[in-house]
Amino acid sequence: MLERTFLHIPGVGATTERSLWQQGCENWDHLLADADRFTYGAVERDVMYEVIRRSRSALSEGRAAFFRYGLGMRESWRAFPEFRHRCVYLDIETDGGQTGASITTIGLYDGSEYTCLVKGKDLDRFPEIISRYGYIVTFFGAGFDIPMIQKRFKGLMLDQLHLDLCPTLRRLGYRGGLKKIERQLGIARGADTDGLDGLDAIRLWRRYTTLGDDGALDTLVAYNREDVVNMERLAEIAYDGLRTQTLLA
The missing domain is CATH 1.10.150 (DNA polymerase; domain 1)
Known part of the structure; x- marks a missing residue:
């Protein structure tokens, strides 16, 4: 396209x-x-x-950034297949606060490998890791994840093409949060994370930091992993649907 x-x-x-x-x-x-x-x-x-x-x-x-301003976020879906090899699916979790320090984990999935950066461990590796990619896929990232990341890493330039699946899927009639849309499309989650939401992610982090519960962190990471891994299928659906819609309009 x-x-x-x-x-x-x-x-x-x-x-x-x-x-x-x-x-x-x-x-x-x-x-x-x-x-x-x-x-x-x-x-x-x-x-x-x-x-x-x-x-x-x-x-x-392979210079995806060239198309950033011309396509904007609304039409960035058009470049998904061409830059899929330089794409990363991204999602953050927080402790419930609104400052950059509130980020607890950043999950990144490149289509084959998942990486979870954890506060107090390796979160500061994010600027170096994100620089490897030319195309970012999020769900409501323009409204939440990216602004929070920019608060945490002041001065970090994110010049990648950005596909935000929330408004993009809305153009195809899919509304609601990530988990709701996954259910509509028959995308299943594992038994250990099915039914968890953002509030659970906050509680799991608190259990980890206050009680030293490593199992809580493991569950939080598993929850985040499914968020980003499932975005790949959603991006495929968004691209296929909007391509058909655009060409037949």
Whole structure:
């Protein structure tokens, strides 16, 4: 879908993009091969050609950040397959507070390996780890996880493409929290974490820190792991659904 996308070009909206598809300009290569064949509304031909040329280079070089401002969070789903190899699914847990110091764990899943950074152990490794990725997937991360992380790691630049599944799935009719949507889609959780929520995550952390209950930490980590691992399937559903919706509109 990314190579069929023209929305990231300044001055191009959904109407112009659809017009290009209808003219037979279905992807970047079509435009690069014969830019004079198509009309672009108010956008100049040279601008279209140059941005698409740079887009092609950014994609081939794996520079996901190039598309960050042009796509924005609303259309970042379009780049999911192309940058899936540089993608990380991210979720934080907190002690219930609203400061950066309230973060207790940060879970990261890259499609094959899960890492949980824990306060008091290795949480400070986060800036180095996140720099390895070009595409971040969260659930309500724009409203919670990312602002909290930026409070904790002041000055940290997060220039990755960001797919927030909460508003993205809402466009397909899926509403509610992560666990509710998982149930709607038949995504199951393990017996040890099924039914747990954010309040339970706070209680588990308190048991770990006040009682030295390592089992509570293990359960908290297992809960966080399912949050991020399940996001991969949700991202696939979001991409497939919005691609169909966009192309058939």
